[in-house]
Each structure stands twice: as C-alpha cells, then as structure tokens.
Amino acid sequence: MGKLRETSLYKAHERHGGKIIDFSGWALPVQYEGIKAEHQTVRNFAGLFDVSHMGEVEVKGNEAFDFVQNLVTNDVSTLKDNQVLYTFMCYPDGGIVDDLLVYKFNRNDFLLVINASNVEKDFKWMMENIGSYDIELANISDVTSQIAIQGPNAQKILQKLTDEKLGEIGFFYCKRNVDISGANCLISRTGYTGEDGFEIYLSHEDAEKVWNDLMEAGKELGLKPAGLGARDTLRFEASLPLYGNEISKDITPLEAGFGFFVKLDKENFIGKEALMKQKREGLKRKLVGFEMIDKGIPRHGYDVMADGKKIGFVTTGYAAPTLNKNIGLAMVDIGYTKIDTPIEIKIRKRILKAKVINKRFYTKNYKK
Known part of the structure; x- marks a missing residue:
C-alpha cells in the first residue's frame, strides 16, 4: 500500500475499519461493514463517500x-x-x-x-x-478533496452543519462559498447513486473535520460511511455509466444509449461529424439491460451469446441488492436489443439463459 496515493480522509477510513484497495493508484475503501449493507443504508438512510480521487x-x-x-x-x-x-x-x-x-x-x-x-x-x-x-x-x-453524502436523509444531516438553505439548491445546481462546519465549500446536488444528495468540494485541511462532523450529525439518522463497492452497485441499479465499462474510447455515447446528452444541432463540438454519421447510418450495436433466467451472476467482460454465436459483452453485472435479481448491462448487436429478446450469458464454461429488459432497473429518487 506504500506506493498508493492517500486522500485527506485516509485516517478516517482506517478508523472506521475500511477495507483499503488500489483504485486507479489511490488507496480507497471498497467497503466497511459490507457492500450490501452499505448499499441499503444509502437507499434507506444516507451514506458518506470519499470521492477525493475525482x-x-x-x-x-x-x-x-x-x-x-x-x-x-x-x-x-x-x-x-x-x-x-x-x-x-x-x-x-x-x-x-x-x-x-x-x-x-x-x-x-x-x-x-x-x-x-x-x-x-x-x-x-x-x-x-x-x-x-x-x-x-x-x-x-x-488540492481538492470531495465528500459525497447520498440518501433520503442527506439534506437533513448536512443542514445541521450549515446555515445555507439547502432546500433552495435544485437538482444539478451548485453554490460556492458555503460554510459547512466552519469550512469554505463548493456544494452541488447531482449524485451518482440514484438518490438525493450533495457533493462537497473543500480543502484537504478541512476535509477530515467536515467528515467527522457529518458522521456525528448523522448518527441518529442512519448515516454510515460507504465504500467504492456500494458506489458501483448503486450507480449500476440507477443505470448510470462507469468509464471503462459502459463507456470508453471504443464506445460512442449513442451506442451507450446517451444520445440525450449529445446535441447534434449545436454549432460544433469535437466528434460531431462522426456521431452525425453514426446516427444517419444507424447503430450496429447498443447497450441493453438484461435479467438472468438461469441461476448465475454476470460479470464485466463475459460474452453474450445468441443463435450459437457471440453477439456482445457484459459491461456490468451484479446480484442487485435493492431488486434482489441477477441483472446486467451489455453491449449487443442491434438485432438483439428489443425487450424480452432471449439471450445467453457465458459464465465460465456454462451458457446460461437471460432476456433483454429495460435499462431503468431502479426508479431514481432525486430532488425534483
């Protein structure tokens, strides 16, 4: 672990019993008490994430x-x-x-x-x-630390540490120079979990105090620290992409199903011509959701099969904690993207049955 970069909250993770792993060269907690428990805490109460590596x-x-x-x-x-x-x-x-x-x-x-x-x-x-x-x-x-507090109790907890009227900050809005526990912060309300919550940008010097004060303020409202494992299962259930999985240099936003965030009618941007051409000619593959019919958990990189041939690959797969189902996201040939299309997932040496479902696995609970 000596060569890994440590965030300003590394000591707090050790104190809370975080299981530290190498994430993109950073020493970060993958979990504390367990991924499923932390996942459910965020869905039902609130979780605190160290995202200072961003x-x-x-x-x-x-x-x-x-x-x-x-x-x-x-x-x-x-x-x-x-x-x-x-x-x-x-x-x-x-x-x-x-x-x-x-x-x-x-x-x-x-x-x-x-x-x-x-x-x-x-x-x-x-x-x-x-x-x-x-x-x-x-x-x-x-020089920037970032803490994310996510979950239905996030606003109540954060409000204890600031005079700023958090209810007036809309979804996908931000505010600078907000005093949180004596620290000067930039806060925003975006989220990467499917739940309401806030991101707090602040100096390294203030991060541990704000983290500790949040933990204390949230003690009676169910707040617990959450690791990278729960962050991934939460974003996956909410169908939010992860770079290197659903999106990459080899995948376009249109193939990943995010055409809404590509404005082809604006004057210009890098990649516009290629994306216009792809839209004009039609997609050859597309990201879909799927549910396992046979018993098995799909994982990133597994082959997707149909009609005796490989038709794509799994980008993310889990036993989804909130839904209690084995589901996944996969990039598949365009002819196999309709809802209820039967497909197969190759899990090790087994070929297991699955079917295409809507990617909206979980109804997001963001502030309206």
Missing part, C-alpha cells in the same frame, strides 16, 4: 464558454449561472474521452469534474485542444 479542472478566461462548448457534446448555452451539466468529451471518431460534469459559475468561469482514472489523460486532451482560445486551464485535483 479530478477537477478550472477553465477561466474571456473564451471559457466557447472552449467548453466545443469540448463537450451537450449544449452549455442552456446553463444558467451556478447550474451543472452532465456531458461527454469525445474523440474525433466519436469514441469517449470521458464523461464529466460541467459547473458554470459564469460565462468566463467553469469547473470540469472528471473521472479519477482519466485525470492526466483528460487534462492533456484539454490542453491539446486549447488552440487559440483565450483561456487558462488549471488542474486543481491535487
């Missing part, structure tokens, strides 16, 4: 808006100040560099929140595409 890049300058608008697939012109947007960065061939959140503070000031495993690659990509834009990019990942 990347943050500031974009500032006279042409910050123009740069970001060209960089991402979604339409940044729809954002009000202090609003947040989910989107993709694509390569010219339509493959995905990363999925990210765009925070707009004003037309000349943005924050891009990117995946931990992609920070260096993403920042290099942004730098390569500055061109003549009058902007400055700053990778502030190394």
